Amino acid sequence: MSEDRMFSLAFSQPEGKSRRNAPKQGLVITLLTKMLGGRIRKACPLQGVHRVSVVVPCYNYGRFLRQCVTSLITDQPGIDVEIIIVDDKSTDNSLETARQLQREEPCVKVIAHETNQGHIATYNEGLDAATGDYVLLLSADDLVTPGALTRAAELLAAEPSVGLVYGNAIHFHDTLPQSRTDQSGWIIWPGNDWLSLRCKSGYNVVASPEVIMRTSTLRSFGGYRADLPHAGDFEMWLRTSAVADIGFLLNVDQAYHRHHTSNMNKVDFSSGTTNGRFIDLSQRWQSFQVVFSGVGRGLHNAAELLELARKTMSRQALEHVSYAYARGKRDFPYKRFEALALEIDPAARQSPMGRAVARRERLGILPLPIHPLWALPAIAFRLAEYLRRWRRGKIGV
Incomplete structure (x- = not known):
């Protein structure tokens, strides 16, 4: 982006948008967003009921599974949730816990692998089974915050060009910290600008539990790539920004990402080394x-x-x-x-x-x-x- 373009964005409103539509933010945040090509706008309440499919891949995370599912069905107003647990031939009590949750909650479905297929195949099978308007991939050891599904659905319903929405994730070990759930606004990033920023920085700014995608966007280009087991999320976000805009939820926490000794990133990908x-x-x-x-x-x-x-x-x-x-x-x-x-x-x-x-x-x-x-x-x-x-x-x- 040219310096002239950055100056223009910093001190003018995007075409067709009134200043009254933008929530109050700090001056630095407002100017930085505009300089980088983003558009800040007010959040809109969700109209009607929206179906969100949540795919929960699980391998030996039975001890976390119930807490994960509880977070998805508690305090998510306006959401008809579909929970698809895909057990990848766990050797602990994961499948037993999943079956029990299925008996207790009509929204829970279980897919059980007869042989271990690995995380990419597990992700894709669950995503293929999703029937909701929007879809979230949530590891069984992670959780969503109260209202997370609602907040994401609000943005996706109000902004048809957006294919992916995310907020912040809280990293924790044992006790859940307090989460921020009072929404102060949205940033809409044009897909090409968001992609350009990723090319310039090179880093992945989105993990996975805080992301909800429009299912039709996902269907337009397919699931996770088996040849990128370590960077599958990153490639998915890049792919999305190539065909759709990206939404960011300001000043809220959308998910809890749990750190423990058997995290897949540590065990399979030597994270931190x-x-x-x-x-x-x-x-x-x-x-x-x-x-x-x-x-x-x-x-x-x-x-x-x-x-x-x-x-x-x-x-x-x-x-x-x-x-x-x-x-x-x-x-x-x-x-x-x-x-x-x-x-x-x-x-x-x-x-x-x-x-x-x-x-x-x-x-x-x-x-x-x-x-x-x-x-x-x-x-x-x-x-x-x-x-x-x-x-x-x-x-x-």
Whole structure:
């Protein structure tokens, strides 16, 4: 987006929209949203009853399942909920608990696998069975907040161009923290602008429990990809933004994401480890590739966006290398990350970050907590991470 366009958006209303339709927000939030292409508007009450299908994939999460389902049927006004539990041949009491919930609640359906099929096949089978206007994929160890389904349905019903809506998720371990449920407004992001922001940042700003999609949008391009088991959510959100607008619920919490020792990300994808970060980088780049060779290839700026994503992901791989040098990490797989950066962008060595990494390589690693020459870049890296998370929480991007 040009600087002239950003200036114009910051100090003018979008065509056809009155200032009275925009809820009051902080000046920084309002200007930042407009500068990035978003449109803030008031929330509208839900008219009538809307059917929301919730797919609950479950593998050995029987101890969490009842609490998950209870959150879906409690305090969700205006929603006719359909809950589809897909048990992937659990070895604990998951299927027994699911059957008991089915006997207690008419809205609960159970699909039981005779053999373990893995999470992608489990997701897709449940999504294929959904009959609602809108659909949510909610892991059995997560929960939704009071009114979450209603708030998402309100936005989707009022904004037909929106294919996906999300808010914030609360991360917790044992006790549920208090959630924010008083809605203050919506941001509507044009799909191409939202996609452009993802290409520029490279990061996934949406997990999964806080997302509700329009079922017809999902049906238009299919389910999760088996070849992207780690970044399936990210690729799904990119794909959606290539064909529809994106909605964000301001200042509310839509879901609880539970952290525990058997989280799939920890067990299957080494989340939080160096290897996990490498897998994440690789599959985020692959996600951009498949989107722009698929549903996004017809976008007027597809080539430009793919090139932007290429530069972003290559730079991120080198940033990990640079930060590891700054912290004196001798066991970091420097060559592996550098090779990934060059695979993504063969010209990466000539980039500013590539040249910075080359300087660090020449100086080597000192046995210090942080290299004195590189303290400021390391601090800047951390600050950028903080600001990125702040922006995500406030305006969704």
